[in-house]
Amino acid sequence: MRSRLLRVALAGAVLAALLGRLARRHLYRVEVRGASMRPALEPGDWLLLRRGAPSPDLLASGEAFGLVVAARSPGGRLLLKRLIGLPGESLRAGAAVQVNGRELDEPYASGEAPPSSYRGVSRLGPDSLFLLGDRRDRSTDSREFGPLEAAAVEGIVLARYWPPRRIGRLHRPARRWSATGSTAGNAAAGSRAGPPRGAAAPVPPLARGSRIRYNR
Numbered sequence: 208m209r210s211r212l213l214r215v216a217l218a219g220a221v222l223a224a225l226l227g228r229l230a231r232r233h234l235y236r237v238e239v240r241g242a243s244m245r246p247a248l249e250p251g252d253w254l255l256l257r258r259g260a261p262s263p264d265l266l267a268s269g270e271a272f273g274l275v276v277a278a279r280s281p282g283g284r285l286l287l288k289r290l291i292g293l294p295g296e297s298l299r300a301g302a303a304v305q306v307n308g309r310e311l312d313e314p315y316a317s318g319e320a321p322p323s324s325y326r327g328v329s330r331l332g333p334d335s336l337f338l339l340g341d342r343r344d345r346s347t348d349s350r351e352f353g354p355l356e357a358a359a360v361e362g363i364v365l366a367r368y369w370p371p372r373r374i375g376r377l378h379r380p381a382r383r384w385s386a387t388g389s390t391a392g393n394a395a396a397g398s399r400a401g402p403p404r405g406a407a408a409p410v411p412p413l414a415r416g417s418r419i420r421y422n423r
Contacts, residue, residue, distance in 0.1 A: 233258055235362065237277055237287070243340035243347065244287055247275065247315055247377070253369035254287075254377075256362035266293055266336075266357070273315075273380040275364040278338060281352050285361070288348050289315070292328065292337025294357075299327040300339065300350055303385070310385040318344035326350045336360070 239252040248254070261271040274290045292298040292306065299305040302320060304313060320343040331337060335354040340346025349355065366376045 234365075236368075237285070237362070237364075239287060241345075243342050243345050244275065244289070245342045245345075246317060247289075247341050248287065248367075249373070251370065252367050252373060254364050255366045255368055256364050258362050260357045260360035261290070261363065269293060269382065270379075272382045275377055276338070276360045277362040277364070278336075278355055278360045280347070280355075280359075284347075286338075286347065287364070288338035288340050288346070290336055291339045292331050292335075292349070292354070294331050294333050294335055296337075297328060297330050298337050299325075300337075301325040304339070306382075310387070312383040312385045315380055316341050316343055318342045320344060320350075324350045328354060334358070 235256055235258060237254050237256055239248045239250055239254065242250060256277055260276070261274060265271045271290055272293060275287060276290055277285055277287055280286055291300075291304060291311075296306055297308070300320070301322075302325075304311045304316075316339075324343075326349075328337065331354055334357045336357055337349045337354050339348045339350070364377050367373050
């Protein structure tokens with residue numbers, strides 16, 4: 208009887224080790240250090256991520272929009288940002304964000320982007336992604352370093368597991384359009400209520416596939 212219990216315990220330990228190794232191959236954790244993803248993520252949050260970039264099928268279907276990902280900037284920094292622009296799309300990031308001439312409704316975003324950060328891409332390349340932080344006035348993102356290749360994405364955030372009061376899955380927001388959004392032909396495109404900052408500081412277009420220049 209004792210030998211049988213020992214065999215069961217040994218088998219359980221081996222299985223647990225194998226599962227742990229498998230989990231480490233596909234999952235990893237990251238601590239949030241900055242405030243660029245507020246209010247969704249706060250400094251001190253610990254996140255569980257699945258390794259790898261969104262699949263080509265997920266990108267093609269549009270279901271990758273809104274995912275929070277960990278990506279390497281051209282300078283080598285690991286950044287947590289939200290996936291806003293998908294391959295083949297045109298994009299304008301100003302006081303508001305327009306995709307293919309339609310203004311996004313972004314309840315997850317906060318802060319007012321300064322005019323010096325307004326940027327646009329005429330069309331993202333077949334493997335290019337446009338990433339933005341939710342806190343638009345405190346984020347280093349694609350407005351500065353340009354679109355990133357999908358290969359630069361190292362993981363997709365699945366859930367927050369610390370602190371206990373904030374434990375939970377990170378849900379991907381559906382892509383919705385603003386009821387007051389204007390088309391790309393509107394001179395004040397990208398502006399919200401108040402002075403038309405988008406008109407005063409127009410979003411400079413870029414050649415297809417080119418990187419965004421940052422002049423702050």
